[in-house]
Amino acid sequence: MGRIDTSRGYARGVQSAVYRAGVSGTRPAVPTTFAGLEAAARAALGAEEFAYLAGGAGAEHTMTANTDGFAAWGILPRVLRDVRERDLSIELFGKRRATPFYLSPIGVLELAHPDADVAVGRAAAALDVPYALSNQASKPMEEVAAAMGEGSRWFQLYWSSSDELNASLLARAEAAGAEAILITLDTHLLGWRTRDLDLGFLPFTRGQGIAQYTSDPVFAELVRERVRSGAIGDPSAPPVKVTPRAIRTALGIARRGARTALVDGGALDALRSPLPRAAVETFLDVFADPGLTWERLARVRELTSLPVVLKGIVHPDDAERAVEAGFDGVVVSNHGGRQIDRSVATIAALPGVVERVAGRIPVLFDSGLRGGADAVIALALGATAVGIGRPYAYGLGIAGATGVGEVVRNFIAELDATLALAGATRIGDLGPGTLRAV
Template sequence: MVGAVAAPDDPAAARGIARRAQSDVYRAGVSGARPAVPTQPGALEEAARAALSPEAFAYIAGGAGAERTVAANRAAFARWQVWPRPLRDVSVRDLGARFLGVDRPTPLLLAPLGVMELAHPDADLAVARAAAAMGVPYVLSNQASVPMERVAGSVPEGARLFQLYWSASDELNASLLRRAEAAGAEAIVVTLDTHLLGWRTRDLDLGYLPFTRGMGIAQYTSDPVFRELVRARAGSSTGGSKVRVTPKTIAAGISIARNGAAVTGSPSLRGNLRSPLPRLAVETFLDVFSTPALTWDDLAKARTWTSLPLILKGIVHPDDAARAVDEGLDGVWVSNHGGRQIDQSVPTLDVLPAIVERVAGRVPVVFDSGVRGGADAFIALALGATMVALGRPYAYGLGIAGETGVREVIRNVLAELDVTLGLAGLTAVRDVDTAALRRTDG
């Protein structure tokens, strides 16, 4: 395994990350060491498949329906090619980008991914440590396996944002945003496209949703408003429906009890197995997780809950991007949830230029869905993205090699971005535009 990954913790250090990364790998290779995770995106995914349980891999890798949107997101990148431009001095390169009024060492974010305990026991803590070490902001998921306060306390130096899934309870929404602000979040990312859970065929075929096992609800069970909702449910509960007892039922019950300690206040697994509260916490979460009644008018409430900037995630139509700006939101995040919500959805890269045109530089534009490497990030930046968010690849790295795996995935993406920048004859991310690309029908 290759040793420690050098971190681009300032703009100057981000220059030349490709050379350092290659040097580290090849020098270590002399003694037989290999990278902790594969550098090739397809091999990375296959290594994660081998490392993870079938249920965990299906949840992380899967998409909606026949997964045509997942494929379309990738195919959209194939319609663009990068122009090589030699004979230019690219000896010094700068990956720096400005986002939310802050100069960042790179234009990369880690997108919010829930239930990371499926990939590794250290879950969000490992991801946050890796992100901080690499100078990359991390968007804490509302569906995290670790409460936001614990993540912030573990990595106080890390730049973080918080993702909100708009709950059916406004009191819960307000509580989550107050906690996020207190935990040092720089902005709130309101995810809009999961007000209905997508038709995720891999999970359906396995009959597996991690939340029903009490996983990925740590932000909720650690919240005082949510706990009160659970206690209210307990007061009106009639005992619930009977379930068939099987080894899988027992395993699910143990998982629920273990993850329900936050609502019982007891560290005892035996006590939590006897308590109805962990099961009621799961039922309460499933009831309040989202609301299909959310509209533009509701978004104004968030301004009363937090003073942080609000970024809308799940914007695909240019009209929605324009309205977000007109409504005074602070950023748009172009995403189709990595293809996990609608089968045969519009691929995000295809609409990015139109959204950038409608936004006209008034707010930052974050991009995700289909990004697998640094060349992808370069294309998205050339088409106008302010920042590019990475999703599944870092989850794969986490599943293969924990924190080290996440750090190497981040390093690999940034190194390839750096190489692509230089070979395109450019020296700064801020200079990347459509002149660096050629459109193809491929």
């Protein structure tokens, strides 16, 4: 896999490579369908790990609605058009992008693979697809940036209750070469995630998914202040039973705390120190800000010069407010159905947001995208760019960076094939006339 050249027919090249390898008995590293990806990831991962990556809020009606919503639209192909040469590129945040895809931020990727965000970054850079680094990453942004080289990267920020921490994270993102900031607005409280509740599993309580924090000097000082004040542990909570699992959890927290901004030493030093455990508790305290408002969010302009995009917009009035407030884009997203059950499907919300924005800022889209044909529908309904989420996480769990790369490759190839078969040669050719309500 390498840089995208769609002018000669990307889909045909991918198909040819797969079929030629098949002659020798070599099959792709990951399945091409979402159902196949999910089944293979379930088999490859532990029960807790898979549940966290696959699960949604409540009875998961929103997850179902996100995917089923695409069935409301059918592609209306045109024939006898010259589609020998095609251009999948788009303009976004002042740069020409090879395709309209980007990789949405997904946290705690160590649940899928030890290389986590680094593996995803390498795969994204190899395919010239932007990667939105998660605030809840398993690897510090600087490590991922080094692995990506010149690859395009953005940074997702969960607005913390600590303004100093927000400023530090944004400064680090700029220094690490981020081209844009995505502020996630729909996770100021943790959704009612039933699969995780049934298993009693929240990775953050085990020190997983907080590498952006433990590598941050401002966060490290917040942790030290907590230790100095003696505010470690909840005296009203029942004591944790000492079991083999609890001991493994403590060791895991210590191991992740070693050689970070918290503890300049090995796992044994971290195990002796109260700092790694205090870091978990500090994270749980400062992670989100339920009191965030439009007025307070405006301060982000003082903290970064990068384009700022608001992620989690589904209501047209909020999209209008984002334009009026001078933000640089919105992401129509419901967090992959992980926050509110019975929420409106993102593909159903997209046309209303696009209409209200009226081309004044880019409208990105995620939640529910399962292949290149879905991307065609979202782009025809007005999305500027489309984010891939769970599918690449499953690819990571199945085959590491190779799995991520094949998943993304397949999305691009199916988009290319669908575009041509619909009678179009450019992303700009897609529009309401490409679709019919069914």
